[in-house]
Amino acid sequence: MSVTGVEGEERNDYTKEESRAIRQRSLRLLGSLLRPVRARVFLTMAVVVISTAAQVAGPLFIAYGINNGLPALLAQDWFPLAGAVGAYLFTGVIGAVLIAWYTVLSARISQTILFDLRKRVFLHTQRLSLDFHESYTSGRIIARQTSDLDAIRELLDSGINNLVSGLLYMTFTAIALIALDWVSGLVLFGSLVPLLLLTRWFQKRSQARFRQTRTASARLIVHFVESMTGIRAVKAFRKEKRNEKEFGGLVEDYRDANARVIQLFGIYDPGLVLIGNIALAIVLVVGGIRVADGTLLIGTLLATLLYTRQFYAPAEEMAMFYNSYQSAAAALEKISGVLEEKPSVADPTRPIDLRKAQGRVTFSGVEFAYKSDRVILPTFDLDIPAGQTIALVGSTGAGKSTLAKLISRFYDPTLGTVSLDGVDLRRLHPKDLRRAIVMVTQEAYLFSGTVADNIALGKPDATREEIVAAARAVGAHEFIEGLPNGYDTDVNKRGGRVSAGQRQLLSFARAFIADPVVLILDEATASLDIPSERLVQEGLQTLLADRTAVIIAHRLSTVAIADRVLVMEHGRIVEDGTPAELIGGTGRFAQLHAAWRDSLV
């Protein structure tokens, strides 16, 4: 099985080779993210090394102050003690300043990387073709942009910092302690054994438990997004109670998973403190005896105690690193998978310049399948002369939308070519293609913003006059004027809400202003009242004038204004003729037409 792209994302049973391939893909992504900031990374590292050394040096000056400064002070020489205190303060200040600098530096690096990654994920998912979006749910994409990026942010913000500074801190402290007094150093090394055992135990246990929290949180997000995007269906089918139960269950799982993680900390944290305290007690006893013997100076003992104490301070954070690393690695694997996906509808490398399109659409030897094992449109030819209005009719699932999607190049045919004025759509620059061919879908999606913004989507540089002219042309002007702020009404604000028919008129205006030579229209099935239907019908006529049009027609009145009707059945065009010819015949369309007519009476 393949693990390229998002395939196998939900699997847990990778073979060695697959795991390696995924890891390498993550590392390549990480490398490409780090490359632009590598100079800053080196600078930050240098700052961490110096600041840690400065912090660790403190107890050495204290030992010197007590061992040498105090006796000197008793002999009226205050210079050694002042020197020790001065040096202690100086390294303290240097340490503090460098920590501040380093915090800013590393935060900037992490922000730069996250900014880059966030942008890449967004741009890339937006570029991917429809087939990707139809199978990869929005819940999963949202999880990539939110919790996965958060996991990476956590690693960059604290995980790596804690690891690097913690490691340096422990190493420097151990070196200083050995240099100061090797016997205490031995005690410290002895205490490393239980420390490592405890940490290993914690990591093993927590790895599985942290994974459970991540899975639980991802499930929560997906369920939430699905419930909210499908809120109409939820309400219509009274799915609230069931949702409440499902969501309640998921929240419970999440809470329990978190509780299990916290239980582990409940053992690990006190364990660390205990080991640290026992080590300290041993250092004190061993050191105390030697002080009594006169083989160890009291200042040195104090410094060894300070070192033993501070040695354990970063241990917990370092143990945590492993977890933030694990979640970030899992996130990086998923994100790199999305980034590895290639648009199935690729942009041409050397596009053909389409000067002034006429609007002739030709299908030659076209066959189409969404998935290789099921052909939806068996091989066919179709020629649509420029300027013709075609009504596509047929029962549900016949393949009408699929045919329309091929004309707008949402998909490429499996075999054969779809061309505009003789040029294969695959050879057209996306800009030319979108200018020449516009598809108006049933949903007539309105983006947040004003009514004018939504119309101008068809032509971003449109002037207000052009917007109003487009609205007038399709018959939308009157109702827009009636909105609270006219063209400046926010479509998402109360009062700016528009009806289904009005929404359609707005999408007509949007298409009208875009002025494509080929227009594909998936007519909304929602039944409109008679005045709205008439309004939409009139708008449609203006919109269709002087261009090639393919309408997936659900209304009799629309079929009547077409020059030609294509009837589809199981992916094949079974009838092709003028409305009058087909109505007069005895075929499928004549039956459909009779049924329609009867339904109107």
Ligand SMILES: Nc1ncnc2c1ncn2[C@@H]1O[C@H](COP(=O)(O)OP(=O)(O)OP(=O)(O)O)[C@@H](O)[C@H]1O
């Ligand atoms: N993204 C997809 N992946 C796989 N199969 C699909 C996809 N979209 C549609 N199909 C299948 O292709 C066939 C044709 O669907 P299509 O949407 O083109 O029909 P239609 O005639 O437009 O139907 P309707 O009038 O209900 O919209 C159906 O059997 C459908 O199950």
